[in-house]
Amino acid sequence: MTSSMAASHSVGKVAKDVIFGASAACREAVSKYGSEKVTNATIGAIMDDNGHLACIPIVEKVLRTLPINDLISYAPISGVPEYLDMTTALTFGDHRPDGYTAAVATAGGTGGIHHTIWNYTEMGDSVLTSNWFWGTYNMLCHEAGRKLVTYPLFDEKLHFNINAFSAKVDELIAKQDSLLIIINAPAHNPTGYSLSESEWSDVLAVCRKHAKIPGKKITIMVDIAYIDFAGEKNETRKFMQQFSNLPDNILTIFTFSMSKGYTVYGQRCGSMIGLSSSKEVITEFANINKYTSRATWSNVNHGAMALLVAINKDKTLQKQFEIERDALYQMIRRRGAIFMEEAQECGLKALPYKAGFFLSIPAKNATAVCDKMHDDLIFAVPLKAGVRIAVCSVPINKMHGIAKKVLNTLNTI
Ligand code: PLP
Numbered sequence: 346m347t348s349s350m351a352a353s354h355s356v357g358k359v360a361k362d363v364i365f366g367a368s369a370a371c372r373e374a375v376s377k378y379g380s381e382k383v384t385n386a387t388i389g390a391i392m393d394d395n396g397h398l399a400c401i402p403i404v405e406k407v408l409r410t411l412p413i414n415d416l417i418s419y420a421p422i423s424g425v426p427e428y429l430d431m432t433t434a435l436t437f438g439d440h441r442p443d444g445y446t447a448a449v450a451t452a453g454g455t456g457g458i459h460h461t462i463w464n465y466t467e468m469g470d471s472v473l474t475s476n477w478f479w480g481t482y483n484m485l486c487h488e489a490g491r492k493l494v495t496y497p498l499f500d501e502k503l504h505f506n507i508n509a510f511s512a513k514v515d516e517l518i519a520k521q522d523s524l525l526i527i528i529n530a531p532a533h534n535p536t537g538y539s540l541s542e543s544e545w546s547d548v549l550a551v552c553r554k555h556a557k558i559p560g561k562k563i564t565i566m567v568d569i570a571y572i573d574f575a576g577e578k579n580e581t582r583k584f585m586q587q588f589s590n591l592p593d594n595i596l597t598i599f600t601f602s603m604s605k606g607y608t609v610y611g612q613r614c615g616s617m618i619g620l621s622s623s624k625e626v627i628t629e630f631a632n633i634n635k636y637t638s639r640a641t642w643s644n645v646n647h648g649a650m651a652l653l654v655a656i657n658k659d660k661t662l663q664k665q666f667e668i669e670r671d672a673l674y675q676m677i678r679r680r681g682a683i684f685m686e687e688a689q690e691c692g693l694k695a696l697p698y699k700a701g702f703f704l705s706i707p708a709k710n711a712t713a714v715c716d717k718m719h720d721d722l723i724f725a726v727p728l729k730a731g732v733r734i735a736v737c738s739v740p741i742n743k744m745h746g747i748a749k750k751v752l753n754t755l756n757t758i
Pocket of ligand 1: 389454568604605
């Protein structure tokens with residue numbers, strides 16, 4: 346009897362959605378006890394302090410007034426040229442590294458990650474990221490016939506674990522000619538960590554060392570999905586300058602996303618920006634990623650690209666937009682600060698949260714911890730190595746006391 350019609354490489358694929366499970370339990374609690382009593386720390390989107398999905402006001406205003414043709418017509422496969430120029434400029438701010446660049450529009454940041462894995466690693470290769478990582482990286486690698494391997498993100502002092510990173514790069518580069526390294530920073534999901542200038546410099550030193558081996562190709566993908574909630578615009582982009590003039594067998598790709606930065610998650614719009622000291626590598630980048638777009642989704646959301654262009658070409662609108670987005674950043678920052686201060690006071694060992702949507706607490710049996718926290722009507726996401734709290738989604742009045750409750754729960758498990 347045939348029990349599966351799937352091709353051999355697709356047998357057994359099930360997208361395990363732990364976030365969905367946690368939010369289903371949360372919805373049930375809300376219907377039983379009322380939303381006032383329940384803390385939903387599962388959602389990866391900004392909820393305002395009244396518990397509503399936040400939209401940057403100028404984004405809503407501009408989106409609703411875009412000409413219909415901008416919304417319904419096909420966009421160029423590579424993306425609207427003005428959009429590509431603007432996403433490049435927005436990615437680098439005042440810290441544009443020296444080198445050639447090109448941009449290709451993508452379906453969210455996810456689309457850029459997809460293209461990077463497909464076009465810059467060989468079938469069966471291992472892709473490297475840290476042990477705390479966004480679960481979708483694993484699915485994206487698996488779907489493309491690649492493996493995701495990890496190094497411990499933190500050393501014993503809770504700094505970036507450069508020795509572990511270096512050892513893993515050594516090991517992989519000995520086995521394969523192409524190596525893709527994914528680093529999600531600043532404001533990493535799920536820990537909220539941001540590498541310091543000197544940690545970035547150490548990472549690049551390791552890459553430079555291995556790039557000296559003839560025949561090796563290293564791609565560093567910097568996932569900047571949360572960069573606009575990581576601090577002052579140019580301060581958070583300073584590290585990018587360090588990517589200037591790398592050898593031509595190191596390619597850097599920054600994956601830009603409108604999802605968080607413009608609060609338009611469902612509009613599915615992003616941009617991948619390639620940077621290299623070789624003009625040929627960048628011409629190839631534009632060509633092969635455009636090809637993969639055509640062969641994957643064709644063109645991306647024209648309206649979202651028009652939205653970004655409309656906001657950023659008008660300096661007054663742009664200023665207003667930045668002020669409004671900054672208000673959301675400050676809101677998240679205050680929430681994170683409450684948790685981290687209380688964690689320190691009560692002795693809860695949270696990971697070093699610097700900024701962003703999420704923070705994490707290491708835990709051996711995270712599922713049991715999260716289940717037990719349901720008794721306190723707190724809903725968080727269990728990860729392999731700990732519990733993720735979405736500070737982006739918890740109103741400020743509900744942030745107080747969570748750290749202590751997490752600690753108490755950890756002590757009872
Ligand atoms: N990278 C990380 C680490 C994320 O958490 C997300 C979204 O959750 C993304 C990239 C990309 O999101 P999107 O495809 O919505 O732009």
